Amino acid sequence: MSQDVDAGPSPQSAAEPGLAAWVTGMLTVLAGNADAEVPCGSCTACCTSHQFIHIEPDEAVALAAIPSAVLFPAPGRTGAGLLMGYDEQGRCPMFVDDQCSIYAARPRACRAYDCRIFTATGVAPDPDKPRIALQVSRWELGSGRPEDVDVRQAIDAARAHLARTQDAIEPALRPVTSAQAAVVALLLSRAYLTEAPDGRLTLAPLDDAQAAAALRRILESAVSR
Ligand code: SF4
Ligand code: SF4
Structure with missing residues (x-):
């Protein structure tokens, strides 16, 4: 990190929401039903x-x-x-x-x-955005609550699937920026989760073919907007 990076004071004063709660909120934002509150x-x-x-x-x-x-x-x-x-x-x-x-x-x-999408997905911001990267490094979303564990595994599985298959995605659909890749990974993670009767997101079985189909739907929806 270069010394002239000054992103301002840490935004960490707010209590960390927990990964599962943050993901639920962010999926609502990405569906267009709320503004991000960072x-x-x-x-x-x-x-x-x-x-x-x-x-x-x-x-x-x-x-x-x-x-x-x-x-x-x-x-x-x-x-x-x-x-x-x-x-x-x-x-x-x-x-x-x-x-x-x-x-x-x-x-x-x-x-x-919401730059916390990089923290949540483990996707690094693009190299020309060091001030965002600095803020991302400061966030703690929390993965220790019981409800966070399945969500963490789903995000990791989605990111791994995207990394494995990214080169095979046709250029017109492929995420170009890190922010796009992070959004796609987060949206895909939802396919690895199911909602329990109490509202908790729990891990669901998903094979590679199902993951590929889910990824395709996400990418086609993104370019049609
Ligand atoms: S990127 Fe531009 S339009 Fe968007 S919030 Fe910042 S100043 Fe406003
Ligand atoms: S980089 Fe993150 S913390 Fe900074 S203004 Fe944007 S959303 Fe807020």
């Missing part, structure tokens, strides 16, 4: 780390708030979404005076972003 503290790493922000065609509020000059067509997306880039320092153009200038209208991708 105890970021003063960290602003994800707004300043050379990230392209994808904005979907139905995001009228975000699109109205963002100048068209900083948007360009997203390649490889059938839904014809737009991308917002970043400046020469890697900052989002909407990041002004150390904060998001369109917070109430921020895109869906920003609402869903």
